[in-house]
Amino acid sequence: MKRIILISFVIIFFSCAHTQPPAVHEDELSTIPQPRSEDSEVSHVHETEEEKPVRYTLTFLAAGDNLLHETVYKSLKTGDSYNFLPVYAEIKDLAEKADLAFINQETVMAGEKYGFSGYPSFNTPRELASALAETGFNLINHANNHAMDMGEEGLLATLDLWDSISGVTVLGTQNSGIKHRIITMNNITLGFLGYTYGLNGHTLPDSKPDLVSLINRKNMAEDIDALRPLCDFLVVSMHWGDEYVTEPSPYQTGLAAFLAEHNVDLVIGHHSHVLQRFESLPRPDGKNTLCFYSLGNFVSHQRQKERILGALLCVTFVKEGEELSISDPGLIPVVCHFDQSLADTKVYPLYSYTEELLKNHRGRINDNDLTIDYFHSVMNGLQTNVIMGNPFADSAAAE
Numbered sequence: 001m002k003r004i005i006l007i008s009f010v011i012i013f014f015s016c017a018h019t020q021p022p023a024v025h026e027d028e029l030s031t032i033p034q035p036r037s038e039d040s041e042v043s044h045v046h047e048t049e050e051e052k053p054v055r056y057t058l059t060f061l062a063a064g065d066n067l068l069h070e071t072v073y074k075s076l077k078t079g080d081s082y083n084f085l086p087v088y089a090e091i092k093d094l095a096e097k098a099d100l101a102f103i104n105q106e107t108v109m110a111g112e113k114y115g116f117s118g119y120p121s122f123n124t125p126r127e128l129a130s131a132l133a134e135t136g137f138n139l140i141n142h143a144n145n146h147a148m149d150m151g152e153e154g155l156l157a158t159l160d161l162w163d164s165i166s167g168v169t170v171l172g173t174q175n176s177g178i179k180h181r182i183i184t185m186n187n188i189t190l191g192f193l194g195y196t197y198g199l200n201g202h203t204l205p206d207s208k209p210d211l212v213s214l215i216n217r218k219n220m221a222e223d224i225d226a227l228r229p230l231c232d233f234l235v236v237s238m239h240w241g242d243e244y245v246t247e248p249s250p251y252q253t254g255l256a257a258f259l260a261e262h263n264v265d266l267v268i269g270h271h272s273h274v275l276q277r278f279e280s281l282p283r284p285d286g287k288n289t290l291c292f293y294s295l296g297n298f299v300s301h302q303r304q305k306e307r308i309l310g311a312l313l314c315v316t317f318v319k320e321g322e323e324l325s326i327s328d329p330g331l332i333p334v335v336c337h338f339d340q341s342l343a344d345t346k347v348y349p350l351y352s353y354t355e356e357l358l359k360n361h362r363g364r365i366n367d368n369d370l371t372i373d374y375f376h377s378v379m380n381g382l383q384t385n386v387i388m389g390n391p392f393a394d395s396a397a398a399e
Helices: 026-031 037-048 070-074 085-097 127-135 151-163 217-230 250-261 355-359 372-380
Strands: 055-066 100-105 139-141 169-171 181-185 188-196 233-239 266-270 275-282 288-295 297-299 309-320 323-337 346-349
Touching: 055 085, 055 188, 055 266, 055 288, 085 100, 085 127, 085 346, 100 233, 100 266, 169 181, 169 188, 188 217, 188 309, 217 233, 217 250, 233 250, 250 266, 250 275, 250 288, 275 309, 288 309, 288 323, 297 309, 297 323, 309 372, 323 372
Parallel strands: 055 100, 055 297, 100 139, 139 169, 188 233, 233 266, 266 288
Antiparallel strands: 055 309, 181 188, 275 288, 309 323, 323 346
């Protein structure tokens, strides 16, 4: 669980106010020191000096589709349990150093009684939840097309599992009907909502029509407009678009413009399983909505080179007095590695991924164009800052 760091600076305001001098006799005047011109100037500076507002920051990381195929979890079985920690070991230093770390958890963890399964209806061993939390992920999105793969009871069992893990917040699926989440850290308040385009043909129970938040402009406008006054920054997670298509569809761009019209600060996109570009959209309030249309896959055993490369979104939310801004937006490219026997699954930041590892990647069997240069060329076309290092290594809550 992240440590919440609140550092406040006390700025001492010196003022040299002039007061009436005490009454003196004429014969004492010669002993009273006369003010020097330098003293007068210093006094004037202190009187006009204004207190500077404290600058607070909150670092934020977001990962794309955590899609646990059957071959992934079967390769991680040790005895009667599953050890997912090695999969995320190489990015743990990134996730745990960010104040908030988001992931789109594509699969439910309903429990063994439902039978563990992969595509097309996923149910992942429950050890995954604690592994993600231990890695540093504390903001989990379940508003996606696989949320109802195990039905209502399977999703509720998954939500109960997350409730048992301290410090974790779930987006987009809810038992209570309250769709939004509000988190305050470092004197900054973030509001979150999550939506999905559909549920793979499953329907929501009549008794819980808001169990999963679906994309509906009327409902979304009501949710966003109600949440907007309650937070400094508003973040919306969107499960949308066409699978395996690298350019956002008109459906996505239209929804992005709609979100900008409602003064959303940041849009986190996923579902296409490939990376899509970044866009900054003007808002009615004069600011901009930052939209990352798709962060691609995070973990999966999809073997096409476009689906092996994903990215971690990094931003810093800044609050300085009444001024609010988002600084340093960018993407850290990540590679989902698995060897030719579909074992040794692990996510690497591209800056630490090697040619030697790539030579043994399962994807190289049928595609010699799967190269480090290919990864860099994709990143260079995304119209955003590409980060090749840990941007949170020396982060602080206030400056």
